[in-house]
Amino acid sequence: MTARWAVPEKLLVRQFFLQNTGLFLVVLMLSFGFLSSVEHIALATYALHDPAFLAIYVLIWAIYAVYALRFSLQLFQTNDLLQFFRLVPPMKRILMLYLLHLQLLTPVIFYAGFMLWVGSKQQTTLANGLVILVVGLLSLLPLPFVERALRNPNPEQFTGNLGAWLRQRLSTPYGLFFIRYLFRDQPATLFLSKTGSCLVMIGVLALYPTDDYDIRLLSLGMLLSAVFHAGIVFEFYQFEATQLLLLRNLPLSLTRRLLNYIGIVALIISPEAVLLLYNHPGDVSIPDVTGVWAFGLSLLLLQYVTLLSRHHDRDRFMGRLFWPIIGYFLLIMYHLPAWGLSIAGLAVAAILFFRTYYRSFWETEK
């Protein structure tokens, strides 16, 4: 049992959580960055008393369960090692598959447990029963689909007529390689990072006219927005280092490479530029707003060159952002202009890039 358990556990459960670390970090930032524990309890209490609000929770859990199932199905259909499950006796196989997929559902189970804890205090018996029923059903959901995937391994990939038609006629320029990768392989990280970042920008733009604020509020918003992008920046670093290694063999000058990276990063934070330009407060000029956006651009680029300067795994990289954020917070509060911060940031990023690009490499775990 141990040997039969260890391989699928490493392939499925660990890989799922490793590949979605960025997603979970963004979710944690969104849920615990803005809400206190008291507010979490209040929300859970409200959901347990209001069927419509509870339905939203159920919907989110169902989306997560489907997302995890999609990951699992792709793996079961394409990884030949997992086909050994067909040799396991049916009852034992179903039990193993159930326990494996239950681990993917851990975030939902923990949150449902928290709701049950709140519900037991509120004595909302019916709602508690519903939560247990929903989690129970979601835990069973993968079994028929995974069984089917095991019986139909390596299906023919159909990428759609439109996709095939476009591929015959168009070619992706290098500047869009990573953007395509984000949309195709990291949609959840992309969606949550951009949603979090854009919500912050919308929030500060809405807050600005309500009091005697100045451009520092927009700069602080951009600082927080850049933090939301840390997962995407790490994905960018990982993508280039592991899947696009041949880039380093291409005869491109360092200046050209840096300009390429600036262009890609600018594309990533272009939605924030649109938000700022179309909704900027009347007393903040376009050049000043552009300076705020360029500040964000420099922050993303600094994150990237930090990874080039010294390889970090995702967790350590995220952890290392704390003190620079505090530093930038103080610089903004001391009235350093956004343009000044952005030019200084871009200059430091450029110097670090020129010094470290050819020395950098992706280090596998020790």
Next chain:
Amino acid sequence: MLSIRNFQKSYHNRLVLAIPQADFSPGIHWLKGRNGSGKTTFFRSVAGLLPFEGTLVLDNKYDIRQQPVEYRLRVNYGEAEPLYPQFLSAWELIRWVAATKQSPNQQVDELIDLFGIRDFMKTPVGTYSSGMLKKTSLVLAFLGKPHLILLDEPLITLDHATTRVVIERIRQQRQQGVSFLLSTHQDVDPTELPVDSTWIIQNQTLELLPQPA
């Protein structure tokens, strides 16, 4: 053709390769070594993919650090186990590499037909077999006007007909002045592919093997 001085490569402070001095003359050079001896690390370092200590100079002119663009324009690399983004097609990769390597007109079409990838080159790499992937990497390795091509296990996963194509292409390119560093665990008939020197990577260094009389 390629001069190596004081080359050192470590991973996590563990020395993998140390080559005090090695000189490759123009020609075809065969690198041998057991699995895990450091062949791929050596190839990747020479191709400019990995950082290392020491100096590499091509044709007594192009230092990998002093002239990184000129050096990379003249050194191509075909990976043993190529890994590309799954969603890109061979065509997209070829166009991109051909443009940066300043590939001559007609060369792209010629290589596509030579390695027989036209039928599948516009489908995503993720759908390729290992042989199709290897053919794609070989097309990329021959693009441009290289002076040196590094081919790490160029014959694995290829069918017999394509193996012949690769060997013939290496011969042709050699006649046109291109040098090769090859690693292969398969025996190569010296009458088909005359090798100028054989090297072995062992004990964390590179040594020239004496030529048979």
